[in-house]
Amino acid sequence: MSPLLKIRSERDQMSAIERRIADFLLENSHLLRDYSSQQLANALGISQSSVVKFSQKLGFKGYPDLKYSIGQAVARGDGADDGGTSRETRADDPHAALAEDLWHLKALAEAETRLINPPENIDAIAHAILQAGKVFIIGLGEDGIPARAFATRLSMLGIVTVHYVDAILMQAGVSSAAPGDVLMVFSEHGRQPTLCQISHLFRERVGRVVTVTRHTPNPLRAHGDAALLVSAHDERRHIEPLLYQSALQHLLDLIFVLLCDASEERRLQLDFNFERMQDLLDH
Known part of the structure; x- marks a missing residue:
C-alpha cells in the first residue's frame, strides 16, 4: 500500500x-x-x-x-503528484492536459475512498440493503442528487425504497419503519441536526442507519450503525466538490454491482424494468 x-x-x-x-x-x-x-x-x-x-x-x-x-x-x-509532467497530451487538444489532471485527481480520490471503506463493511451494508423490508433514503440540498440517483437504482432492482428530499416528511415517514429496515442518510459534512434526529428516531424503531459522509468526525456518524466514507481533497474550491462526487459515485456503483451480483432475481427484475422503460420510450 x-x-x-x-x-x-x-x-x-x-x-x-x-x-x-x-x-x-x-x-x-x-x-x-x-x-x-x-x-x-x-x-x-x-x-x-x-x-x-x-x-x-x-x-x-x-x-x-x-x-x-x-x-x-x-x-x-x-x-x-507528478504535476502531469509524465502524462502525454495531444498537441491539437487544448483541453488534454486539464482532462488528464482532472482524471488523475478523481482516480486518486477514488483510491483513497476505497482504502477507508474495508470490504467487509461494504459487504455488510450491501447485505443489509438486500435483507431490508424497506430502504429509506434522504439527502438535503446537493446531497439529494446522489441520494435520489441511488434510490432510483434500488427501485429498479425491485427493492422497496422510500425516498424523501424533505426532512419533515422523512420524520413522518420513519414512523412506518420496521425492524430490519435501512435508512441511508447522505450528508457530505454530517452536521445537520435534523438528520441526526431522524437517524436517532429510526434506530429507536430497531432500524439500521447507514451514514454517507466525508471521512471526518461529524455528529451524524455518531448516530449510524454503519458508515460509507468519502475522502477527496483539493485546495481549489471548484475542484474539491467534483472529486467528492466522483469518489462517492464510484462507491455507490460498487454497492450497486454487489447487489446485482448477489441475486439473480434482482438482476431479472432490473432487466424487466429496463425493458419496460424502453417500451414506454418507444411509444
Whole structure:
C-alpha cells in the first residue's frame, strides 16, 4: 500500500500538527531523501518526536522507514503528484492536459475512498440493503442528487425504497419503519441536526442507519450503525466538490454491482424494468 495514499486518506482524522506533517510530505515527497527527521521538524517548526510519532502512527518503525517507503512510491509513480509532467497530451487538444489532471485527481480520490471503506463493511451494508423490508433514503440540498440517483437504482432492482428530499416528511415517514429496515442518510459534512434526529428516531424503531459522509468526525456518524466514507481533497474550491462526487459515485456503483451480483432475481427484475422503460420510450 502506497504510504502517500495512506497519508492522504487518513488526513481528515489527523491532529493539526499531523496534518502539517502530512501536507509537507505530500507536497515534497520527491525531496524527502534530503531531509532527516530533525530537518523536517525544523522546517515545520515542530519537535522531532512529533515526526517520529507520526511515522509510527502510520505503521512504520520510525521516520527512516517512512522516508524509504515514500521514496520507493515516488520511484514507482504510486500516489505521488507528478504535476502531469509524465502524462502525454495531444498537441491539437487544448483541453488534454486539464482532462488528464482532472482524471488523475478523481482516480486518486477514488483510491483513497476505497482504502477507508474495508470490504467487509461494504459487504455488510450491501447485505443489509438486500435483507431490508424497506430502504429509506434522504439527502438535503446537493446531497439529494446522489441520494435520489441511488434510490432510483434500488427501485429498479425491485427493492422497496422510500425516498424523501424533505426532512419533515422523512420524520413522518420513519414512523412506518420496521425492524430490519435501512435508512441511508447522505450528508457530505454530517452536521445537520435534523438528520441526526431522524437517524436517532429510526434506530429507536430497531432500524439500521447507514451514514454517507466525508471521512471526518461529524455528529451524524455518531448516530449510524454503519458508515460509507468519502475522502477527496483539493485546495481549489471548484475542484474539491467534483472529486467528492466522483469518489462517492464510484462507491455507490460498487454497492450497486454487489447487489446485482448477489441475486439473480434482482438482476431479472432490473432487466424487466429496463425493458419496460424502453417500451414506454418507444411509444
